[in-house]
């Protein structure tokens with residue numbers, strides 16, 4: 522682990538120097554190709570204290586401006602049809618989770634530069650006003666509690682402001698639970714949530730409503746895909762519950778958007794063959810991942826991996842890692 526961290530740091534320094542010297546092209550050597558980028562949230566300032574999901578709107582605009590000028594940014598439709606330009610990087614843009622901040626900050630910037638994007642929406646809004654992960658990040662950070670009990674286990678607050686039991690964080694436990702059990706977690710931190718200035722923090726938890734999702738779906742630049750109903754890790758919850766999540770998210774979005782929803786992005790990027798088969802069976806034509814499970818999976822043309830944006834590094838470092846296709 523230590524060696525990987527050193528390698529990561531040295532790699533970033535090397536890439537930054539090349540980029541600053543105008544030698545970014547050296548990084549491109551044999552590295553032309555294609556990437557689907559994965560964004561989550563955009564906020565006003567690029568807050569990283571809660572989690573790694575938010576980059577600032579200024580960074581986002583700088584990044585979009587750069588890739589529009591220097592590379593070939595295309596729609597996911599064109600990406601899936603391999604309509605790539607040779608000798609450059611071909612890029613498609615995706616967003617996961619369905620944050621209101623996507624509608625507020627990202628959409629106007631994407632429209633300004635005429636950049637297509639796909640938004641993969643978690644349809645939890647019919648059960649709760651937030652994603653449980655954002656709820657947990659915000660209450661864990663701000664609460665004065667030093668321990669809580671959930672499902673009869675005692676979780677202690679760590680220096681990193683996470684609640685840990687048996688070396689596992691409450692978030693990692695939560696993601697493997699069916700929603701009926703998971704939702705009890707809201708009660709554990711109910712008073713902490715009420716004490717938060719939630720309106721001031723809205724960039725970090727508010728989701729798009731049906732009207733905003735429909736507006737994006739109706740914009741010819743954008744498409745809507747599904748991302749599960751409650752953002753559970755579908756490979757960890759019971760199979761029947763996982764299938765229900767996939768089906769419900771499709772149906773709910775089809776009702777909202779009044780159009781077929783044919784793309785599915787697996788929450789956390791976690792997938793298996795059985796779930797992927799089920800997705801195809803009910804009409805999902807494109808399955809978006811993070812990493813492929815096996816080398817064989819790369820050959821499946823419906824499945825695509827994605828490059829996750831990193832909020833902890835500079836624009837030059839982000840561009841250099843993007844060119845390389847890896848953070849190492």
Ligand SMILES: [Zn+2]
Nearest residue numbers: 617618788789
């Ligand atoms: Zn997600």
